[in-house]
Amino acid sequence: MTSAHTSRFPYPKGGDGTRRLGYGADYNPEQWPREVWAEDVRLMREAGVNTVSLAIFSWARLQPAEDTWDFGWLDEIMDLLHAGGIGVDLATATASPPPWLTTAHPEILPVTAAGETVWPGARQHWRPTSPVFREHALRLVTKLATRYADHPALVAWHINNELGCHNVYDFSDDAARAFRTWLRRRYTTLGTLNHAWGTAFWSQRYSDFDQILPPRLAGSHPNPTQQLDFKRFSSDALKDHLLAEREVLRELTPQTPVTTNFMVMGGTKGMDYADWAGEVDFVSNDHYVIPGPQDRDELSFSANLTSGIAGHRPWFLMEHSTSAVNWQPVNLAKAPGELARDSLLHVAHGADAVCYFQWRQSAAGAEKYHSAMVPHAGEDSELFRSVVNLGRTLEALAPIAGSAREPARVAVLFDWDSWWASEQDSHPTSLLSYHREALDWYSALLSLGIRADIVPAHGTGLSSYDVVIAPVLHVVPQTLAKELTRYVEGGGHLVTTYFSGTVDENDHVWLGGYPGALRDLLGIRIEEFGPLPEGETVTLDNATAGSLWTDRITVTGTDVEILARYEDGAQCARPAVTRRATDRGTAAYVSTRLGAEGLAVLLPELLAPAGVTSELPAGARGPVETAVRRDAENRYVFLVNRSDEPVALPDMAGEVLAGTYDGTVLPPREVAVLRQPTS
Template sequence: MPPTLPSRLLRGPDGDATSRLAYGADYNPEQWPRAVWEEDVRLMREAGVNIVSVGIFSWARIQPAENVWDFAWLDEVMDLLHAGGIGVDLATATASPPPWLTAAHPEILPVTASGETVWPGARQHWRPTSPVFREHALRLVREMAGRYADHPALVAWHVSNELGCHNIYDHSDDAARAFRDWLRARYATLDGLNHAWGTAFWAQRYSDWEQILPPRLAASHPNPTQQLDFKRFSSDALKEYLRAERDVLRELTPQVPVTTNFMVMGGTKGMDYADWAGEIDFVSNDHYVVPGPQARDELSFSANLTSSIAGHRPWFLMEHSTSAVNWQPVNLAKREGDLARDSLLHVAHGADAVCFFQWRQSAAGAEKYHSAMVPHAGADSEVFRAVTGLGQTLEALAPVAGSGREPARVAVLFDWDSWWASEQDSHPTSLLDYHQEALDWYSALLALGVRADVVTTRTDLTSYDVLIAPVLHVVPEALAKDLTRYVEGGGHLVTTYFSGIVDENDHIWLGGYPGALRELLGIRVEEFGPLLADDTVELDNATNGTVWTDRITVTGPEVEVLARYRTGAYAERPAVTRRASGRGSAAYVSTRLGADGLAGLLPRLLATAGVESELPAPARGRVELAVRRDAESRYLFLVNRTDDSVPLPGLTGDLLIGQAGDTADGGLVLPPREVAVLRQPSP
């Protein structure tokens, strides 16, 4: 488990005795004339900024040629920030190699599956497995660490930046060699690999390790286990690179904590962050809202999952946006109140630092239309006034710093192997969306006002009364046994279509679906019934299903049919089942119901475990509740999800932030898109 945020991050470069939440941004002074720097520090102090990330894309400035170094400008920036009382999360600057390096060593450039070279001109144009790139990058890391090891502004190291954002899958010869080494370590023998990959099919049996390649452009569907293993390998290759930089930093600056910024959000699925978390001293994350009906649900889901990855200890929000971004098809500005609400929702789910990309909005370059703490309009702007207001709010929330998240009774299980494997080609449908299905369950819980954790298979699942495992496609034998013990011990499992189908090698569990979970669920499916894109089926509980149906036969004792299909090929057959087993139960939902349909079904599933909303009735579905806790206090974060005022009768405690209301019992009224935090004594 990763440790909590080191105290030096919460106390500033001089180690003040008072703990606080960290607040700041990526700071890129090399984009600006020297005259702007002092003004930046003055405005940072005005806004309440106490930490910035520096040097992220500075390699070409720090090392303008192979044997030429220029640290004078960075020395001055570090000194200015320290004089202003601002700590520095110093990046190793290895995120994007400089032109002189790629010109001299084009062999460090990534290669796509179709054999195309990824050329310089953007960022992250390097192979994770390139020994040449690693040699030059680690040389830079050593220079940085040696120079700034004792600088009083340095509070943390920031390895690279968003590892894998653009270079997660490299199919070069370097990658092929590293992939073979990874496979040797995993399978030991070619016989082991041939069995795991099912190479008896399509005459793919390997007789020499050198015959094995990454899944490059092929005539038809590449071997599915080869594809899955390449995804695992690619995540591990970047993790190994992370370790390489980290080890240099720990060797030269053992007193300085090390992090790197994950991207737990939306469609970023190439990196298994649950596996990476133990490699760093504290977890950091970047998150950007993508507009849509579930935009804030997804923000909450991702922050919640980040907390799980961090072991429910405080973590660092390294990047999000003050307003619009530059990389979406249409880049919408945030509405009044969204900047603070988005930020505080991350704090509600365990963030002890709130930082933005970036401090000052760029005048040139690919991200010049990306919002910042100081926009193009300057400090005399609504954005900067909102930034300053958030700084004051975070100062008022200082007592929360260092507290952990209080576990919920319900958990949504999120599994990278299942995400990767369930969406591969040559499957029953290409319409399945693993992340969307998990998000729909989470949205339904939010709509009911039920607090839930988003967890991974590395979490102790037995601590939850209800475990929702949507599309848990990959179920190794050990996990199947764990889930059976969980149910027999009193837990209530809910799973869905296309779950339990394959083992860790992507081999089908034979005997009928849902494979490894068939006996536990007490059902058997002989054939899947995926639906065409525009098809729907009706259920007899007034919900509609899309994407998938199953031809279910009840086989086990004590199986209750909670809903049946009214229409479609499987009309009158079970659609939702639940089997009592031991002291618990196992339920199965065989179609995609969407967030609204699940909100109608969930109360019946939750009632079995006696789970209800902790919110007063007027707030359910309108307010999100998250709870943080330390030895002395509980902190109730109440986030208004709507554009209307919401009463919160009956909730009491010391009000850290928010507006007092005039309800009959003296409770709170949450204004539109606002957040209140109540402090209660810890039981």
């Protein structure tokens, strides 16, 4: 994306007319009496809020009955926010249909694989492929766009909300019809589909498209390619709804940018966001910390991946939490400093707006115990004071608005097809986690103080990276295999792992031995997989331990170096880690799950041919994460203390733009931003 795309980002303007970083929250004034609204605007101004998302779950309020509309309250709050200098990212309000619609048209409700109806009572109770829902949703979008097209508070459109969060997979008759249409477009003929799905197995050959169903509850394992295609179709069905709403908005309000909030976080895998990203004017994301030993690693990973999906252009953090959430088994409050650190780490990875769910903590409803910018305790609270302080920090960081992330030398590839396919049933192990393996590699890089980009596997310019790591790259079409080969032959250094290169885009095994499509590039051959039982480990001669998986590797080329061997287990004395050298590049293979700690031991040797080393002094590697943004005149170096202790960090050059850093020590949970002129 170029500056033309950046200009579509809804930057707030300061008093001097220069752009600022966005700051705000989901705002739900309909939950509160009118006398609270003016108080909300006063507190927003105190906190430095300049952007709010509005009307996300307001359909029932906006349209109380099929032929009744109520925009008066929304007119009032839009005017009030504009008078307070606050821009509105106005939602289309289609995320959850109102009771009158589901009562009149229960056929819009999703159906599970077991044939159960998903009833109203929560949210997102609609089928992405329902023509009835689509008709009513687009009617609402048209009303909103027509009414607010020229309202001065409107800065962006927020389509639906977290598309697919609860309704990504629908197995209804509407979905079945849409699935068949999608399959006709993909395969054209039944012969092509039957070949792709391998329907000669278990007498599944189709003689008519109308015989095809979604992979509903079956007596045994459903057809694996049918499952994979249904995952692709389900992502596309949601994208199609996104496009339908977007086209209405672009026709009626072409001057207003359009976005929708992705959920690049944890195990949210149903939506192929790399495929969706080109359909919005700027990428937005929601993220919530998942408790665990890699919690802040995962936050960094997801923010980094969002940047990769956005093409390393500025993106919008639409939701995260000021403190505790309400939906985890135990909902822990954030420690002092974590509110700012979590927010600024997203900024470090390219977010030019920082927003929360939500502005004022609800007094009723399913999310009343979810934290907000104004908590139940009110403005006289440590949390609100932290919110105000972050607003001041973001104001000080205004110079970075519009800057892009500086590319790293290392990339970790992330591939939705491989995520979907590698975790399906009937595989060598059900214990494999694609996301966990990718996160382990990223955690290991962080522990070594090495910057890396997380990038989609397709549409990425690999040649710009010295090292490309492709964990569990299970689905490798011939085009991708050729691209990876060109990358290595051109001087790049590829690292991949167990269960990679195994199948093509139709989930057909590449025959002749594993790792299939990558076998010649890696210079190895594997006849049979060796998954490990849960809890069982094997020892490598580099003092690391593997779990989950082993491979019986046969080296097939004289140019292959064995970097580590197994010391015990079924593959004792056989290769565990190999590396093949070409004239200019290398291709390495790791045949077991080493975890973040084991990978941290191995990575220096894997990175050595590319000359990639840490940018941090030894004592800061691990506790401190760095990220860099830059514009035409300056680099902005983010120093993030991931620990609860001060970290010695001497001689980091640059003007301190924000945060506390005296040139020698970075305080606990601190984020310091240094400005370094490039000329």
